[in-house]
Amino acid sequence: MTAPTARPYNFSAGPAVLPEEVLREAAAEMLDWHGSGMSVMEMSHRGREFISIYEQAERDVRELLAVPEHYRILFMQGGGLGENAIVPLNLSHRLPEAKVDFVITGSWSQKSHKEARRYCDAQIAASNEGVGAANHTAMPAPSGWQLRDGLSYVHICSNETIHGVEFAQWPDLQSLGCDAPLVVDCSSHILSRPIDWSRVGLAFAGAQKNIGPAGVTLVFVRDDLIGHALSVCPSAFDYQIVAANQSMFNTPPTYAIYIAGLVFQWLKRGGGVAAMEARSLEKSTLLYDTIDNSDGYYVNRVAPDCRSRMNVPFFLHDESLNEAFLAGARQHGLLQLKGHKSVGGMRASIYNAMPLDGVRSLVGYMREFAARHG
Ligand SMILES: *Cc1c(COP(=O)(O)O)cnc(C)c1O
Numbered sequence: 571m572t573a574p575t576a577r578p579y580n581f582s583a584g585p586a587v588l589p590e591e592v593l594r595e596a597a598a599e600m601l602d603w604h605g606s607g608m609s610v611m612e613m614s615h616r617g618r619e620f621i622s623i624y625e626q627a628e629r630d631v632r633e634l635l636a637v638p639e640h641y642r643i644l645f646m647q648g649g650g651l652g653e654n655a656i657v658p659l660n661l662s663h664r665l666p667e668a669k670v671d672f673v674i675t676g677s678w679s680q681k682s683h684k685e686a687r688r689y690c691d692a693q694i695a696a697s698n699e700g701v702g703a704a705n706h707t708a709m710p711a712p713s714g715w716q717l718r719d720g721l722s723y724v725h726i727c728s729n730e731t732i733h734g735v736e737f738a739q740w741p742d743l744q745s746l747g748c749d750a751p752l753v754v755d756c757s758s759h760i761l762s763r764p765i766d767w768s769r770v771g772l773a774f775a776g777a778q779k780n781i782g783p784a785g786v787t788l789v790f791v792r793d794d795l796i797g798h799a800l801s802v803c804p805s806a807f808d809y810q811i812v813a814a815n816q817s818m819f820n821t822p823p824t825y826a827i828y829i830a831g832l833v834f835q836w837l838k839r840g841g842g843v844a845a846m847e848a849r850s851l852e853k854s855t856l857l858y859d860t861i862d863n864s865d866g867y868y869v870n871r872v873a874p875d876c877r878s879r880m881n882v883p884f885f886l887h888d889e890s891l892n893e894a895f896l897a898g899a900r901q902h903g904l905l906q907l908k909g910h911k912s913v914g915g916m917r918a919s920i921y922n923a924m925p926l927d928g929v930r931s932l933v934g935y936m937r938e939f940a941a942r943h944g
Contacts, residue, residue, distance in 0.1 A: 578903035579928035583731055583881060583910070583919040584758065585778040592832045592923075610828040615821050623824075624817070627831030634834060634843055635760075637790055638767050644789040644809065645817040645827055650678070650757045650776040652807075653787060654685035657725070657753055657772065659803040661795060662690035664722045671695040671717050671750075676706040676730030677912060678755060686725070689800070693718065698735070706733040708873035712741040721750035723771060729759035729878055731779065732910045734870070734917070736878035742769050751795060759880045760788070762850045762922055764843050771795050780880070780921045782830035785823040837922065846922045853920050853929040854879040860933040867940040885915035891943055892916075902935045904928075 580587040603610050606619050613620045628643050637643060648656060662668045668690040672683040674697035686692040695717050696710040717724060724743060729736040736759060743752050751771020760775040772791045778784035791809055799808040806812070806820050837846065858877060861868040861884050870877065870884045886895060895916070899907050909915040920929055 576903070578905050579924065579931055580905045581918045581920065581924070581928075581932070582906035583779070583917060584776075585784050586780070586919055586921050587923045588782065588829070589833065589836045589923045592829065592836050595832055596829060611825045613824065615818055615824050620824055620828075623828050623831055624822075627827055627834055630831065630834035630838060631788070634837055635765055635790075636767070637765075640793045641767065641790050642793065642796065642809075642813045644791065644812050645822050645830075646787045646789055646807070646812060647785065647823055648807065649778075649784070649787055650755060650774065651681065651685070653755070653774040653776075653789065654682045655689070656803075656807045657723075657774070658686045658689035658692070659807060660799045660809050661751075661753070661772070662686065662692075662722050663800055664795070664798040665720060667691065667720055667722075669693070669718055669721050671715075671721055671724050673697070673710060673715060673724070673726045674699060675709055675727055675735055676733035677910075678730055678732070678757075679725070679727040682725055682727065682755060690722070695724065703871055706730065706735060707871050707876075709735055709737055709876045712746055715741075715746065717743075717746060717748045717750075721748065723751045723753045724748065725753045725755070727755040729756065729880055731758040731881050731919075732883075732913060732917075734872050734878040734881045734883040735876045736880070738875060740766060740769050744769075751792065758919075758921075759878070761837060761843055761846060762880060763847050777826060777830055779919075780923075782833050783826045786826040786830060788830075833923075849926065850879040850920070850922070853924065853926055854882065856926075856929050856933055857882050857918060857920065860936055864936070864940055867944075868936060880921055881917060881919050883909055883913055883915060883917045885909075888943075889915070894943070895939055898939055899932075899935060902931065904932055904935055907932075 600609055662670050670690050670692045672694050674680055674694055683692055696715040698706050698708055698710050754773040756773050757775040758779040761780050774789045777786045796813055797810045811819050861870045866887050868884050907916050909917040
């Protein structure tokens with residue numbers, strides 16, 4: 571393989587940076603996968619070549635996240651927002667009252683709640699919505715959640731990509747006296763920490779943040795939660811049908827699954843989820859320390875124990891310098907740092923594939939910029 575040339579560091583929130591090694595592997599295999607004479611894009615999803623790619627990817631992600639045997643892993647389409655409808659279509663009428671509670675922690679859980687209301691009695695058990703700069707800046711403590719009885723499930727977003735708040739621990743609903751399954755949208759921090767499956771009924775993640783290309787959505791679902799879909803649920807989105815067909819009821823996003831599989835292999839070579847967690851802690855600590863030690867030049871408003879290790883929003887104290895900051899960053903090979911339009915300021919997304927050197931480079935630039943424009 572050719573020696574890596576210096577590519578810029580890409581801090582996009584998603585679709586996001588992929589490991590350079592994976593991109594090079596995919597490039598080398600583009601025209602001829604393992605002597606098959608075909609690109610992965612050209613293969614039948616039912617042929618033995620693609621089946622082997624699929625089975626390896628599933629085995630690897632099961633191993634990386636220690637997914638127990640009684641959970642199915644589905645490779646679906648429709649993205650995170652698709653699951654906002656697919657989950658209630660499959661799960662909300664598990665119990666006849668069709669009651670579902672949501673914990674609102676930022677834009678993504680808000681969207682999930684709004685979509686679920688089309689299918690069931692979806693209410694808000696807790697929210698961190700605030701006014702102005704205090705909006706979505708701390709996770710509501712589970713002890714204060716107003717969970718109803720007889721819920722089909724409880725939905726949370728474990729890492730809010732836009733607001734940069736993250737659950738350091740996923741809640742243990744049983745200890746709160748709630749026996750409903752927990753549904754987790756973990757799109758933007760999957761594979762950056764281990765998952766305690768005893769607390770989870772279903773977890774889903776769009777791939778384009780921490781797994782691979784947009785187009786494939788991973789769904790981890792406990793066996794007993796399969797088989798409750800509404801009759802209007804599209805067959806291609808019915809977990810029972812998808813599971814019974816090994817995610818091949820219809821043609822799956824084959825190339826996206828292949829790249830995800832290369833990322834899983836890369837993760838395994840790099841020490842797995844435990845290594846990613848240690849590295850994420852190191853990278854995010856470096857960035858938050860730089861912000862906190864800048865004498866207010868840079869500000870992050872999230873409560874320290876709720877700060878995301880993946881998505882770091884921050885503001886310049888003098889917002890008239892935003893454009894100069896971004897232009898200088900691009901010149902330094904630091905791309906896509908502009909904050910989400912609903913929050914403003916800057917956002918650095920530092921997913922698994924962002925090397926520590928990328929964050930070192932960013933904080934070096936931030937210090938230099940602050941010194942020059944003090
Ligand atoms: C990006 C993201 C989504 C949206 O995924 P789509 O693939 O665009 O539907 C959902 N949830 C979270 C937490 C995200 O970060």
